[in-house]
Amino acid sequence: MHGKKILITGGTGQAARPVAEALAAGNEVWCLGRFGTPGVEDELREAGITTYRWDMGEDTLESLPDDFTHVMHSAVHRGYDGDFDTAIEVNSVAVGRLMTHCRKAESFLHVSTGAFYKRQSLDHRYKETDPLDGVADWLPTYPVAKIAAEGTARAYARTLGLPTTIARLNISYGPASYGGVPVMYFKQMLAGEPIPVPVEGQNWASLIHTDDLVHQVPLLWGIATTPATVVNWGGDEPVGMTDCARYMSELTGVEAKFVASEVTRETYAFDSTKRRELIGDCTVEWHEGIRRTLEVHFPEVLGKGVPA
Incomplete structure (x- = not known):
């Protein structure tokens, strides 16, 4: 992709930042955000990215250009305080404002989540057509707010005639940002803390x-369309998260401890058939x-274990 004017929200995050930095090589890229982490805004600017301060819960977009060709909306208000009403309000209104402001774009990518599928067996591979329920004990407001935001994206795709893709993101991981859930687990391992796992079986994901x-x-x-295209966005192969922690232990020699719990950081394995048919493997x-990923985040530790 070259010569486009691209707008990305959540540009300091695990998923969006590497996308923004990669696309900045041949396009005009703008990142919207609060930039609360010291130095991160300067780092984006050094990568050739234009930054624009936007608190999605409070600010309008009046002074922002409206001639973007492509938009990726990845920012989210997770609602860690348990306030469902605010989480729904902030996320839904932000989507509506952004899509209205960028109605002239060629396509709009709304980053949704797979965390709102109705829980079936731990190893079930969820399809886009599976039922939703928005229940997550580890962060109750998050999936409810994401369902509301996805509904807004669907509505505005139709009313504005804005070609839209809604991509339900699984667990992203890698060298960028904090590294994703596998790095979170490994930090617990380094600290000697047990990782909560299901009483029976293990959580599965599509990393x-x-x-x-x-x-x-x-x-x-x-593949953006009107009405919106809805697709699961995860890896091709389901990964057991307990298996993942054990593999990191094999690589590094750092013990992986587990504790059976009724409440874990639930993850979901996707059926990737639709995504692979639409955009490939x-x-x-x-x-x-x-x-x-460990080589980048923990270079001093990797290599001390048994080669896999």
């Missing part, structure tokens, strides 16, 4: 590496991706 995120965003823009196999 997707930074490289595949970067490659697939232009492809997701390319992923390129990074998860063992390779985890190794590469």
Whole structure:
């Protein structure tokens, strides 16, 4: 993708930042956000990205240009305080404002989540047509707010005639930002803290590496339609998260401790058939991706374990 004017929200995050930095090489890229982490705004600017301060819960977009060709909306108000009403209000209104402001765009990518599927068996591979319920004990407001935001994206895609893709993101991981859930788990391992796991079985996920995120965003823009295209966005192969922690232990020699719990950070494995038919396969196999991620985030630790 070259010569486009691209708008990305949540540009400091695990998923969106590497996309923004990669696209800045051949396009005019703008990132919207609060930029609360010291130095992060300067880092984006050094990468050739134009920054624009936007608190999605309070600010309008009146002074922002409206001639963007492509938009990726990745910012989210998670609602850690448990306030459902505010979480729904902030996320839904932000989507409406952004899509209205950028109604002239060629395509709009709304980053949704798979965390709102109705829980079935732990190893069930969820399809886009599976039922939703928005229940997540580990962060109750998050899936409810994401359902509301997805509904807004669907409505505005139709009313504005704005070609839209709604991509339900699984767990992204890799060298960028904080590294994703696998890095969170490994930090717990380093601290000697047990990882909560289900009483029976293990949580499964469809991990997707930074490289595949970067490659697939232009492809997701390319399949945008009115009404919106809805697609699961995750890796090609389901990964057991307990297996993932054990693999990191094999690589590094750092013990992985587990504690059975009724409440865990639930993850979901996707059926990737629709995504693969629309935009093709992923390129990074998860063992390779985890190794590469640890090499960047923990270079002093990797290599002390038993080679996999």
